[in-house]
Amino acid sequence: MKKLVVITGASSGIGESIAKRLSDEGHPLLLIARRVERLTALNLPNALCEAVDVTDKQAFSAAVAKAEAQFGAVDCLINNAGVMLLGQIDTQDSDEWQRMFDVNVMGLLHGMQTVLKDMKLRKTGTVINISSIAGRKTFANHAAYCGTKFAVHAITETVREEVADSDVRLTTISPGAVETELLSHTTSDEIKAGYDSWKQDMGGVLAADDVARAVSFAYSQPQNVCIREIALAPTRQQ
Numbered sequence: 451m452k453k454l455v456v457i458t459g460a461s462s463g464i465g466e467s468i469a470k471r472l473s474d475e476g477h478p479l480l481l482i483a484r485r486v487e488r489l490t491a492l493n494l495p496n497a498l499c500e501a502v503d504v505t506d507k508q509a510f511s512a513a514v515a516k517a518e519a520q521f522g523a524v525d526c527l528i529n530n531a532g533v534m535l536l537g538q539i540d541t542q543d544s545d546e547w548q549r550m551f552d553v554n555v556m557g558l559l560h561g562m563q564t565v566l567k568d569m570k571l572r573k574t575g576t577v578i579n580i581s582s583i584a585g586r587k588t589f590a591n592h593a594a595y596c597g598t599k600f601a602v603h604a605i606t607e608t609v610r611e612e613v614a615d616s617d618v619r620l621t622t623i624s625p626g627a628v629e630t631e632l633l634s635h636t637t638s639d640e641i642k643a644g645y646d647s648w649k650q651d652m653g654g655v656l657a658a659d660d661v662a663r664a665v666s667f668a669y670s671q672p673q674n675v676c677i678r679e680i681a682l683a684p685t686r687q688q
């Protein structure tokens with residue numbers, strides 16, 4: 451059997467597609483999200499499904515320990531869980547900023563701290579962090595979201611340098627617009643409508659599996675090849 455992969459936010463969208471693809475490739479999986487019933491409904495073989503909020507580091511670590519007891523050491527962590535709550539700086543509720551930083555940044559740090567110590571000791575392993583084109587360029591109404599995704603780039607590159615001597619790889623995947631549930635959590639109907647017409651104007655967006663293929667490509671390279679970053683977007687996206 452292939453080695454254990456941990457995927458956060460596997461209950462919908464990009465994470466769900468990554469789970470299906472890596473399962474097809476033969477990996478045992480630890481699938482993490484709050485909606486555990488959506489994880490179990492995927493019905494993937496050799497998949498431990500755990501209801502974990504990534505902002506809870508203890509729960510994250512406990513789920514990883516449980517999976518390792520069943521399937522052996524984690525070979526790859528895919529930090530995919532994220533929230534995007536768009537809003538204007540003068541009106542957005544600061545709780546929404548807090549939630550984005552807690553999930554998109556703190557959740558990702560929790561995941562890395564949980565697996566990297568052991569990966570460094572074993573001198574192998576891969577961490578793939580899902581950022582965004584919004585981690586490379588800015589968009590109106592995305593102030594805090596862009597802040598979290600620029601942080602993901604900075605954190606990933608910093609940690610990549612820290613662990614390179616241990617042959618552990620860090621990869622950033624930066625998708626453009628993808629059809630998922632991500633936009634649905636934004637509370638402003640006006641901003642949601644604007645985002646929808648932006649997607650229509652560019653003639654459609656990526657499918658979640660387009661991103662899953664990029665993840666699989668990066669992970670399947672030999673361990674001495676580190677794909678540092680992949681940015682992919684709809685061809686017409688600016």
Ligand code: NDP
Pocket residue numbers: 458459460461462463464465482483484485486502503504505530531532533534553580581582583624625626627628629630631632633
């Ligand atoms: P979805 O909303 O479809 O999926 C988000 C996933 O994150 C869900 O599985 C959700 O599970 C999980 N999640 C959210 N909060 C938590 C939490 N506190 N603890 C654990 N899991 C959590 O969106 P996408 O698939 O689009 O998003 C996946 C990643 O891709 C995100 O990091 C997003 O920023 C990034 N991205 C998306 C783009 C897009 O256009 N869709 C473009 C660029 C990047 P649950 O609610 O069950 O906990």
